[in-house]
Amino acid sequence: MKRNWKKWCIQIALILFAIIQIYPLYWLLTFSLKSNTEIFGGNVAGLPHKWKFENYLSAIGEAKVLNYFFNSVFVTSITILIVIILASTSAYAIERMIWRGRQTVMKIILLGLMVPIHAALLPLFMVLKQLHILNTYFALIIPYVAFGLPMAVYIVASFLSSIPREMEEAAAIDGCGTIRIFGNVIFPLVKPALATVAIFTYISSWNELMFAVTFVSKKEYKTLTVGIMSMVGAYTTKWGEIGAGLVIATIPTILIYLLLSDQVQKSIVEGAVKG
Amino acid sequence: MNKILSNKKVLCLFLLPTLLITTLIVVIPIFISFYYSMLDWDGIGKGSFIGLHNYIELVQDTRFLNSVKNSLLFAALSIFIQLPFSLLLAIVVANVSRGEKFYRTAYFIPVIISTVVIGQLWQKIYNGDYGLLNALLDNLGLTNLSQDWLGQEKTALLCSFIPILWQYVGYHMLIMYAGVKSQPPEYLEAALMDGASKVQVAFRITIPLLKPILKVCVTFSLIGALKVFDLIYVLTNGGPFFSTEVPSIYMYTTIFDSYHYGYGSAISIFIILECLLFTVFLGFLFKEKEVL
Structure with missing residues (x-):
């Protein structure tokens, strides 16, 4: 009886906290x-x-939230694509291929995990300015890829190290070259690690603010985070419209989370513990 | 096989892009930042070399010292309030009889949502006239407590930290939860058979075994606190009267609002060194403890 009462108290406390979070x-x-x-x-x-569903119409129509939305979708998907390709190929090169300096290269890449983006902000700004690619999609995609890669390479490489080499050897005996072994054997095998990388990269680039606010000031290229910031500036007192913009910015993330909550949770834990 | 794996052309193809992009965008900029930090430079023209003068000015700058103090306070709050709370939740949820998955999933939701959204949302919760917090106080009959939470110096600092603590409780909880779940159940069963209570088991077995994970969490929340930018930028941008300013915000306004590129870079180098120092220190601290 006493145990039961205790259990109920714990459940109620946990539910209260769930309410605070949601x-x-x-x-x-x-x-x-x-x-x-x-x-x-x-x-x-x-x-x-x-x-008042008009709030959403006005967020889309006047505040152009959908433009920001598509910019975010574009920047984020290209970033994920590039990170997946580069991380899987270079993790393969580091983990499987035979050459001198593997350790050193891995160390340089891991060094990237330690660097706060603050350090790169001004130098990158100057470089992007001189290359005239401020206010383009590249101004965001390049830094997002660069700062996403260290973690991605690390995750894929440690996944790869747990896979036995028999299948690659079999493929080699069948006459496959390096590239075909990678494409036909390795790439399909590391897909679980790539899913982790994709989720990780999605969350960091979809939500990124500091680079986005600094490198993009033209309306056409603003992503959701920056777009919402400028929308708030223009709509200070229109809570409904701002709220609608915030909801639109959040929907894809929530959808992905509800569909893949286990995978998302696993990715984040893996990223944290390995990093 | 070995011949295939030492194909130099493929190696270059696979490795060079990653190596190039990480070196150019992540590693080299640190050195450039360090060089910038020794300049008196407004971004136009070349700037003049002044050695460590910016750093000397920095340690005497009360606005800067205040921002460092704020970030350290935030780090302390994260480590001594947020983490123990996350640990408690992790252990309770890992042992709860039903609803385990629901709680895990619910607590984690704020983590994945953009800081801009979280910031805007909390700005409206704190709003002095129409905010949720004041409405709640009114309903509880505590109208005299309602105020403009982010608008005055005495409440703004704490109020701007609360949303970040709120957002990341679930993050640390999930990492610790995964750690608790990966522990071999035999230890717990043996202890329970010997008549230990659940609280004793938690303190004597679960938490000591969790030490490597706790190190990860402490490091993350400390480094995260020292670097914090997004949420403060959205909520207060350091105001009112610099009362919520943290080093990264000060760096940002110094560079992009006042165009003191050299001085701002000195702040950014300070942030890197501070993070590095604390990471090494924590590694040392946790190693010492493992020996005991």
Whole structure:
């Protein structure tokens, strides 16, 4: 009897904490559907009396949130693609191929894990400016790839080290060259590690702010994080529209999370423990 | 096989792009930053070399010292409040009879959401006139407590740290939870058979075995606190009157608002050195303990 009572207390405490973690997001959803008169007229916490979907139309139509959205989708997917290709090939080269200096190269790459992006901000800004690629997609894709690679190479390389070599040897006996062994044998085998890398890269580049705010000031190339910042500047008092923008920015992440929550959690833990 | 694996052309093809991009974009800029930090430079023209003068100025700059103090306070809060709380949650959730997956999933949601969204959301929670926090206080009959949380110096600092602590509780919890789950159950069963209580098991077995994971979490939250930028930038941008300023915000405004490129670079070098120093120190601290 006493045990049961204790169990209930723990459950209630855990549920209360779950509410603390989720309620702000639920609140965001409700105020994104309210008019200003409702928010400022006392209905701060409740459901909207009148569901104002126009907030979303105006976030999309006037504030161009969809443009930012597509920029984010573009920058993030290209970044993920490049990181996956480069990380898998170079992890293969470091982990499997035979050459001198493997250790040194791995150390240089791992050094990248330690470097805070602050350190690179101004030098990168100057270089991108001189190359005239500030305010292009490259201004974000190149640094995102560079700062995503160390962790990605590390994850793929340590995954690869746990795979036995028999299949590669069999492929070699069948007359496959290095590139075909990589493409037909290795790449399919390391797919689980690449999924981890993809999720990791998605979260960091979709949410990145410091580079985005510094390297992109033209409206056409702004990603969601920067776009939302400038939208907030222009809409200071229009909570509903801002809320709608925030919801649109969050939906893909939440969808990915709900569909793949185990995989996402696993990726983050792996990234943390290995890093 | 060996011949295939030492194919130099493929090796170059596979390795050079990664090596080139990491060296050019990640490694070399640190050295450039260090060079910039010894210049008196407004970004236009060449700038003049002044040696370590920027660093000498830095250690006497009260605004800078205050920003460092703020980030250290934040680090202390993360390590001594957030982490123990995450640890408690991790152990409880790992042992809970039902709902394990739900709690894990729910606690983790804020971690993956963009800091810009989190920042905007909390700005509205804290809003002095229409915010959620003040509405809650009103409902509890505590109207006299309601205030403009981010607008005044005495509350702004703590209030700007709370959302970050809130966001990352689930992150540390999940890492520790995975650590707890990977421990061999035999130890626990043996201890429970010997009549140990669950609390005793947690303190005597689970937590000591978790030490490597705890090191990861302490390092992450310390380094994260020293580098914190995004959320403060969105919430307060260091204001009011620099009361919530942290080194990275000071660096950013020095470079991109006041165009003191040299001085700002000195701050960025300070941040790197600070992070490096603390990482080495933590490695040392945890090693010492393992010997005991």
